[in-house]
Amino acid sequence: MKSEIIIAPSILSLDYSEVDRQLEELMASDAKWLHFDVMDGHFVPNLTFGPDILRGFKKKTSLFMDVHIMVDDPTFVSKIFIEQGADMVTFHYEAMNSIEECIVLCKEIQKQGCKCGISIKPATPVEVLDSILEYVDLVLIMSVNPGFGGQSFMEDSLERIAYLDNKRKEDQYNYLIEVDGGINDVTGKKCIDAGVDVLVAGSYVFKGNIKEKVKSLQCQK
Numbered sequence: 001m002k003s004e005i006i007i008a009p010s011i012l013s014l015d016y017s018e019v020d021r022q023l024e025e026l027m028a029s030d031a032k033w034l035h036f037d038v039m040d041g042h043f044v045p046n047l048t049f050g051p052d053i054l055r056g057f058k059k060k061t062s063l064f065m066d067v068h069i070m071v072d073d074p075t076f077v078s079k080i081f082i083e084q085g086a087d088m089v090t091f092h093y094e095a096m097n098s099i100e101e102c103i104v105l106c107k108e109i110q111k112q113g114c115k116c117g118i119s120i121k122p123a124t125p126v127e128v129l130d131s132i133l134e135y136v137d138l139v140l141i142m143s144v145n146p147g148f149g150g151q152s153f154m155e156d157s158l159e160r161i162a163y164l165d166n167k168r169k170e171d172q173y174n175y176l177i178e179v180d181g182g183i184n185d186v187t188g189k190k191c192i193d194a195g196v197d198v199l200v201a202g203s204y205v206f207k208g209n210i211k212e213k214v215k216s217l218q219c220q221k
């Protein structure tokens with residue numbers, strides 16, 4: 001069955017001097033999700049948004065709020081973003097002590113009425129996630145080292161995506177596969193062919209005509 005690819009523009013690359021105009025363009029585009037990169041300056045070497053920013057965006061748009069927390073304390077941070085209306089919270093395997101702890105947090109997030117994703121950095125073997133796959137709503141493959149927009153896509157991410165897609169078919173799991181980092185019309189197509197459902201794109205979407213850029217990423221799988 002064919003399904004539509006979800007495009008999740010990352011507000012990391014949004015031009016904050018043009019925020020109203022860019023948000024209007026986004027809402028007029030085919031993008032259904034908005035991707036929030038929350039960074040604490042410690043888990044990754046960059047510092048970004050707190051929950052007030054999410055609350056502000058919620059007043060302006062009904063786009064699905066996809067919150068990726070790159071922080072040392074996902075238990076605390078997930079809670080405050082859920083309180084402000086996150087629809088999906090994705091935390092990092094590397095920020096937790098064990099996969100068992102990840103499963104506990106995943107269930108806590110879902111109990112709070114929010115969908116839960118798990119993410120891994122490029123250096124982490126994808127197989128570490130095997131035992132959490134039955135619980136999560138989404139798996140996010142980082143195709144750059146997290147921290148900054150504008151980096152080049154790591155091609156070996158395609159094997160990791162294909163692994164998750166095969167596993168999902170074999171074991172009849174329902175999670176979405178998302179990829180983030182260096183996504184454009186060329187790398188995005190490769191990811192779709194490998195089995196991805198959600199493309200996060202920052203600099204590609206926000207540099208140029210937003211509606212056209214989103215459209216160029218959108219195709220059937």
Ligand SMILES: O=C(CO)[C@H](O)[C@H](O)COP(=O)(O)O
Nearest residue numbers: 146147149150181182202203
């Ligand atoms: O999570 C991120 C960085 O850690 C960003 O979402 C990602 O890098 C998107 O930016 P770009 O599309 O410019 O690569």
